[in-house]
Amino acid sequence: MISVFKRKKDEEPEATGEMGECPSCGSTIALDADECPECGEFFALEDVEIEPAGTVVEKAGRKEKVLFYLGLILILVGGPGVSLGSWMHDWFKIPIPGPEYDSYNVFGPVNVLVATLGLIILIIGIVFLIISLRMSQVVTEEDYEVGIERVEAQR
Known part of the structure; x- marks a missing residue:
């Protein structure tokens, strides 16, 4: 009916x-x-x-939450924090005081290293975020055709 x-x-x-x-x-x-x-x-x-x-509804476990928030923090630190900070140094041509860094041009290799580390931290954060979301994914036992x-x- x-x-x-x-x-x-x-x-x-x-x-x-x-x-x-x-x-x-x-x-x-x-x-x-x-x-x-x-x-x-x-x-x-x-x-x-x-x-x-x-x-009882299954809640996300502690491991998934830790991986999610750790991945989110690493993405925020690795992307904008380290990588963009290093590239902003290039953009504004900020001199670094000290005996080794008396001019902007000497800082080049260190700048590349910092940018590379920032990208690695960003990629690790993305991997943690993906793993945490895959772990908390709901799996159904049977497919329901609507x-x-x-x-x-x-x-």
């Missing part, structure tokens, strides 16, 4: 007892609903997944 009246997004489904989860978008729905109020997916009663009472049953039922 297809519902002619759509619910507003602010309205909650009527409390008729047990609640389930939409297999398409994962939103909470009433078990007697014909369609999901969020995504509009039509489903039969056996398609609705019933949430157990003690369901609307396949409805299309086959109409044929």
